[in-house]
Each structure stands twice: as C-alpha cells, then as structure tokens.
Amino acid sequence: MAPxxxxxxxxxxxxxxxxxxxxxxxxxxxxxxxxxxxxQPLLYQVATAGLAPSDIAEPIRAILSRQHNLEVRLAxxxxxxxxxxxxxxxxxxGDEEWMQYDKLVVAAGASHSYFGHPEWEGFAPGLKxxxxxxxxxxxxxxxxxxxxxxxxxTERRALTTFVIVGGGPxxxxxxxxxxxxALRTLRKDFRKIDTTRARVVxxxxxxxxxxxxxxxxxxxxxxxxxxxxxxxxxxxxxxxIDEDGVVLADGERIAARTVLWAAGVAAxxxxxxxxxxxDRTGRVMVERDLxxxxxxxxFVVGDLAAVTxxxxxxxxxxxxxxxxxxxxxxxxxxxxxxxKTRNEFRYVDKGSLATIGxxxxxxxxxxxxxxxxxAWLLWVVVHIWSLISLxxxxxxxxxxxxxxxxxxxxxxLIWHPSRAIAGPPASGTQAATRQGAGLAARP
Numbered sequence: 001m002a003p004x005x006x007x008x009x010x011x012x013x014x015x016x017x018x019x020x021x022x023x024x025x026x027x028x029x030x031x032x033x034x035x036x037x038x039x040q041p042l043l044y045q046v047a048t049a050g051l052a053p054s055d056i057a058e059p060i061r062a063i064l065s066r067q068h069n070l071e072v073r074l075a076x077x078x079x080x081x082x083x084x085x086x087x088x089x090x091x092x093x094g095d096e097e098w099m100q101y102d103k104l105v106v107a108a109g110a111s112h113s114y115f116g117h118p119e120w121e122g123f124a125p126g127l128k129x130x131x132x133x134x135x136x137x138x139x140x141x142x143x144x145x146x147x148x149x150x151x152x153x154t155e156r157r158a159l160t161t162f163v164i165v166g167g168g169p170x171x172x173x174x175x176x177x178x179x180x181x182a183l184r185t186l187r188k189d190f191r192k193i194d195t196t197r198a199r200v201v202x203x204x205x206x207x208x209x210x211x212x213x214x215x216x217x218x219x220x221x222x223x224x225x226x227x228x229x230x231x232x233x234x235x236x237x238x239x240x241i242d243e244d245g246v247v248l249a250d251g252e253r254i255a256a257r258t259v260l261w262a263a264g265v266a267a268x269x270x271x272x273x274x275x276x277x278x279d280r281t282g283r284v285m286v287e288r289d290l291x292x293x294x295x296x297x298x299f300v301v302g303d304l305a306a307v308t309x310x311x312x313x314x315x316x317x318x319x320x321x322x323x324x325x326x327x328x329x330x331x332x333x334x335x336x337x338x339x340k341t342r343n344e345f346r347y348v349d350k351g352s353l354a355t356i357g358x359x360x361x362x363x364x365x366x367x368x369x370x371x372x373x374x375a376w377l378l379w380v381v382v383h384i385w386s387l388i389s390l391x392x393x394x395x396x397x398x399x400x401x402x403x404x405x406x407x408x409x410x411x412x413l414i415w416h417p418s419r420a421i422a423g424p425p426a427s428g429t430q431a432a433t434r435q436g437a438g439l440a441a442r443p
Contacts (some may be wrong), residue, residue, distance in 0.1 A: 003026050003027070004028075004102050005021060005028045005029070005101065006099060007029065007030045008105065009032055009302070010321065014030060014032070015037060016324075016330065017299075017326045019064075020327050021070075021330060021334070022069065022070070028069055031077060033076040037059070037063055039319075039388060042383060043047075044170060044174050048178060051395075051396060055399065056387070059390065065332045073099075081276060082275065087099045093177065103299070106270060107300075109268055109302040110266060110283075111265065112128060112264070117241075120241040124165060124261040124263040126260075126262070127170055137414070140258055143258045144186060145258075145414070160182070161255060162203045163257070164203065165224055165259065165262060165263045166261065166264070167202060167206070167234070168209075172356055173356070175200055176228055176360065180228060183413070194376070195402075200229065200231065202233065202356040211353055212325070213354070218367065220372075221371070224357065224371070225380060228360075229355070245257070266301070267281055269282070273282065274292055276293050282305060284300040285308075289332055290325060291332075302326075308367070318352075321347055324348065328343075350365065351365025359373045361375040361379045384397060
C-alpha cells in the first residue's frame, strides 16, 4: 500500500506539494474548505472592481485533474492529532471523520489580525478571501451610491471618505486603486456628487510604508500616492474603529463610512494543535527542512511557517516563498521515500513588487530598484504570467486593456448574497452575520 501524504490547504504552497509528488509512489489528498485556488496578489483588484472573482480563481480539481495519484476533499479541518497520525475533518454534510496519514503537510495559511480588537472586524473588513473582496467592493461602491442620495453635506463627506489601515503592499494597492476609481472611473457616472473630491486616507502606525522596500522606494511610493490625492499618515496608530470612522492615537477622529483593514495577519489556529513552538504571530518555528520540531513526518509551509534564513532574516509571507516551500517539502518527501538525506531550505528572493495605480509601482531586487511606468509594466507582466491558467491570463489581459484605454473598471457590480444594494453595517454583529452569509474564509 502506497504511503499517504495529506496536504491541508490548496493555496500556493499546497498545490506545489501536490504537483511535486505527481510521479511519486504515494497517494496524495488535498483538503480545503474552498473548492478553488485563489491568486491572492490580485485579490485587491476584485475588491476595487478591476477584476471578477473568476479571473483570479480556479477549481482545485481542475488544476490537478490529470494527477492520478491525487484526491481532493472539500472539507474543513477541525483537529490535528500528530501522535496518532490523523486529522479530523468536517465534511459538507456536517459529518466528521478522521483521516490517517503517513506524511502531513500543513499549508493552512493566515487570516486577519486586529491586534487584540476583534470587535473592529465588523467595521473594517480585511482582505484574504473572495468573500472579503466582494464585501470590500460592496462597501466602496455603495458608499458612492448612498452619497448620491443624501442631502446632508456632512454625511456625504463621510460617505466619500475612505480610510485604509496599514501601509504594507495590500494597503498601498487598495489606497491607489480606490483613489483612481474616484478620480477617473466614476467621475462621469453621478449627477449630485463630484467623485474626484473623495478623500482617501492611508494610515500607518510606523514611520514608513512598504517596510520591506528600500527607503528611496518608500519615498517614491508616497509621492505616487500623493499624486493620486491619497493622504498618507505615518506614525499614526488607530485606537478605535466604529460605524462612524476611526479614532487616531492623537485623539483625531476621521469620519468615514468605509474603513478597510490591511494592517496585520494571524496564522491559522491549526498551528497551535501541533504542540510545537510558535512565534508571536502564531506561525510554526520550523526546522531547516521545514518539518516541525520533534516530528519529521509533519511539514509546515507557506504563510504558516516561520522560516529564518542563515543571515537571521525571516522568509517573507509572499506567494513565491510559499511556492518554493511547497516544492521543497515535496522534494524532502521524495528523499525520504528513496532513503536519501534531506536538504536545508534556501529561499531565493526574486525581488519585490508593489503597484500603486495606473503606471505607478515600485520594484526592488538586490541592488536593482525602479519606480514608475517601468516598474508598473514589470508588475503587469509578472502577475499575468503567474496566474494559474491560460484562461485567467487572457481574461485579465482583456480587462486590464479595457481599463487602460477606457479608464473603466469592467466589473463595477455591487454584490450581496441577499440583496442588490446595501450599505455598511450598523454594528459589528450585523457585519459578522453578513460576511458569514458569503464565502467562508480558509482556516
């Protein structure tokens, strides 16, 4: 009987593990609570009406349909029992069962972290799933619609003020995209409001945005954001978020009906069930071969793994790193099957990219740094090439070409599972209920 390799998660890392074992004498099972693989680097484009959900997602079964030693299970992992080499899953019908394994790869990813304030989630959704992106898009587009109706100038100002919390790549990309929607895409669509007067505020608690980039590129990014009329507020922690907006550390309140969260991530709670050391964000502090301490048959890869390079730097939680970890874990499993010695993981940094808007981006790879149009063009090429299928690449190329020549976002649809038009929730409880009615987040 062939050894059973169980992979938790169908993201970048999980898919690479499965692909890396396609010619091995093993039985592979991927378990995921979603039936699709999601290209998360372009998720903000769905949130800002640039792309449709299907443009950046592909069914896991379709991706791996030709791999005959693999089975896909649509289920949610509830518990991991390393001592007995088994995982408890809940199936779609609600029944639970245990799945045995010989090798386990945990690639469950990460979710949002609100730094001890879970009550903020209802007022400031994060961006990790298609459901999150559709909720963000609903709030942004609905805010303009409601502003068109109101007779109160104060309320109109609050409705057309958008606060993004967090100055990492996601926050920068969201801020730039929303500013472009207001300045260019919607400026001729309304009769009572001037969308070009919308206020976009990017709030960052530290003294820099895009912390992983060189200070010169950070300055370039701020300049490009300000060209789009985005207000960048550094050294500005948020102390409160509610239905009326945000309160900053200095006591200032920004009245905003739309607040978006891009400030932090937390590892999947499944990490705690492995009984091994975790870092402060809940990631597993893995060995050099990506196995967990004391259990060489369990690997942790992707955003859930805290991997320290020989120079002391942490491997970043980005898609290329997850893919490299997935391929490496598969290679170590193959080495075990062949009775060979395992290797040590080495991350190959191919550079960092962040887009800010139309023709605006920053790129860094070693000593090479660039910003502006060339960086944006490189960003376009890299992201189209990295999409999972030819169909996705063609669709994205067409939509981006349409947006480029016509200044139009092609999917400006307000989606809601129960009604077509809805505003932001009046309370965190209502928000949680609405989000729960949509697409569930990956564990």
